[in-house]
Amino acid sequence: MTDPRILIVGAGPAGIRAAETLVAAGLRPVVVDEGARAGGQIYRRPPEGFTRPPEVLYGPEAPKARALHGVFDRLVAEGRVEHLPQSAVLGFSTAGAHVTGPQGSRVIAHDQLILATGATDRLAPVPGWQAPGVYSLGATQIALKAQGVALGQRVVLMGSGPLLTLVAYQMLGAGAVVEAVLDTAPLSAQIAALPAMFARPALALRGLSMRARLGRRYHAGVTLHEIETDVRGPVAVRWSSASGRGKRSLCDTVGMGWHLRAETQLAGLAGAEFDHSEIWAQWLPRTDRLGRLRPGVYLAGDGLRILGADGAEVAGRLAAAACLADMGRPAPEIAADLARLARLERFAQGLARAFPWPAAMVRSLPDTAVVCRCEGVTAGTLRATVDHGGADANRVKSLGRIGMGRCQGRFCQLAAAELIAAHAGTDPAQVGRLRDQAPVRPVLAGALARSGGSG
Known part of the structure; x- marks a missing residue:
């Protein structure tokens, strides 16, 4: 045998x-x-x-x-x-x-x-995120690990989760200029989740130590408004502090992500x-x-x-x-x-409770905000598609092209479900999940033509 x-x-x-x-x-x-x-x-x-x-x-x-x-x-x-x-x-x-x-x-x-x-990366759309020079936190980290490159001269990192702190810490260690680290998770939620996170005390303490290294660059409980851009990419991020005070952080690069x-x-x-x-x-x-x-x-x-x-x-x-x-x-x-x-x-x-998915932020996106970067589908177009075809994820995809691009919904699916649910008065679980289709990765026709046989 x-x-x-x-x-x-x-x-x-x-x-x-x-x-x-x-x-x-x-x-x-x-x-x-x-x-x-x-x-x-x-x-x-x-x-x-x-x-x-x-x-x-x-x-x-x-x-x-x-x-x-x-x-x-x-x-x-x-x-x-x-x-x-x-x-x-x-x-x-x-x-x-x-x-x-x-x-x-x-x-x-x-x-x-x-x-x-x-x-x-789990991404939530922010007005302006489709511009060149806006990267996921994972992409920012890949550049550091694979090539020793810190993307950008003045960087703003935003989102939530342990990767936000880790990437900021690593970029500072690489000599990058990190202007601000903007965390949408309220500090109260992070404190409330500490007992569960101390199931791994050494890791929790290491995260707190990295956070302390960020100093006054770090801001919790922020509201993100817009990534301001010009023809070259980001120029600033507009946001509000937890107290509601408006802020503007100058930058030429943005890294973003909400956990995984x-x-x-x-x-x-x-x-x-x-x-x-x-x-x-x-x-x-x-x-x-x-x-x-x-x-x-x-x-x-x-x-x-x-x-x-x-x-x-x-x-x-x-x-x-x-x-x-x-x-x-x-x-x-x-x-x-x-x-x-x-x-x-x-x-x-x-961790999940300390750094929650920013559902309210996504649901309040203006109609002009791009949701699907691959296909350029805006929040307004998506809402209009729901009005026309109903609150089913795959129906909205068929009619409005959300999730049909290069990433196959990896970046936009979760945010799209949130917007569909909000507009229809339901919840994301009822909206459903996009059907999986092969090929799951973009592939060159030439690569398919060159057959290596079976094995």
């Missing part, structure tokens, strides 16, 4: 730990990842020959980054993992996973599938059902405790539960354990990981 073929999508913390667990059981998984080098977003690696050490790139997380990178590199060097870098899974068929990469397109047949697709949004398109194509999470204000896949969607398909990491890098490592091991058990092979003991998972979830729920 030949060993089953196991495909892992994603080489971040979840995918790496899943691969390690399967290799320990005597299997040789195939790992497909969009990055040139393994590590995922949180431990993104610079190109070969880059001279900045991990301590500079990852700060206190450098030992974890080194460990994960070392584990995966060793498995690949020993031939115990087949690694396909700079490659993306576009969808699935009965033949397998359709993958495109440097060698063209190919279909990878597999018996078991582990999706460790991670998360992307689970990357779930491939899970949807693999047959996942979704529940709307009131805590996270987004749709999340439904699985069992180990990440089992069904025997043969498993989810792990932030694409399933938004628990951060440590949680992703735990989830990767659990998904691999479920995979092994379903194949009738010896699986590692999971009790300790399940207990740790519960603690990580308490912490994550505290």
